[in-house]
Amino acid sequence: MTRRRQVYEGKAKVLFEGPEPGTLVQYFKDDATAFNNKKKGTITGKGVLNNRISEYLMTRLGEVGIPTHFVRRLNMREQLIKEVEIIPLEVVVRNVAAGSLATRLGVAEGTMLPRSIVEFYYKNDELGDPLVSEEHITCFGWANPQEIDELMHLALRINDFLSGLFLGIGIRLVDFKLEFGRWWQNDEMRIILADEISPDSARLWDLKTNEKMDKDRFRRDLGNVAEAYQEVARRLGILPEG
Ligand code: C5P
CATH class of the missing domain: 3.30.470.20 (ATP-grasp fold, B domain)
Structure with a gap:
């Protein structure tokens, strides 16, 4: 897989530069935090599940006319999104x-x-x-x-x-x-x-x-x-x- 330039790292996700201008790749981590970072942990497989669940919900919402940033899922942990x-x-x-x-x-x-x-x-x-x-x-x-x-x-x-x-x-x-x-x-x-x-x-x-x-x-x-x-x-x- 080609290494993309990281543009942002959050607690549970990382954003990379996308393949086309105006797009980003959203990567879902297994890391979990709570209480504003005071509690930290890993939930094995969470990133894979959240990538799929978010894809599903955003797609359904798109179908009923809610505009979303979701473009398509790329693989188990990554999805292509619009840059906003x-x-x-x-x-x-x-x-x-x-x-x-x-x-x-x-x-x-x-x-x-x-x-x-x-x-x-x-x-x-x-x-x-x-x-x-x-x-x-x-x-x-x-x-x-x-x-x-x-x-x-x-x-x-x-x-x-x-x-x-x-x-x-x-x-x-x-x-x-x-x-x-x-x-x-x-x-x-x-x-x-x-x-x-x-x-x-x-x-x-x-x-x-x-x-x-x-x-x-x-x-x-x-x-x-x-x-x-x-x-x-x-x-x-x-x-x-x-
Ligand atoms: O903690 P609180 O009751 O205010 O959270 C309300 C909802 O927002 C919960 O579903 C929680 O998971 C979500 N939330 C979140 N990120 C935050 C704060 C709350 O996803 N930083």
């Missing part, structure tokens, strides 16, 4: 109270929310990705009001579609994190879905047993992490090759 200017926000959608929402507001984990909530976090490792309001976002120029509306609209459409998709395979979509980027085509800017959607970035609970099938198994030392990711892939009907 990442908007420095983590957009979190919640359907059930869990994680930081449960802790911050003292709501019992598992409480169904009467309506879905969209939250914005400022993407900044040093600051621990703080929760921010629309006021902060516009004040510091991370996105303009029109872009914020578009992010909310896309996040809720993605939530509707993915909630239904997971329900169909006996999984509750508790919450998930999205990242978006600005993408230019013929001088026109579009906001498109970027990064990944996988059990690393979503909370997925078995509908019947409430068993956790996501990164909380790693965060909370529940064991069988890779097996849980594998089960998500199996239910989606996509198992990794080889």
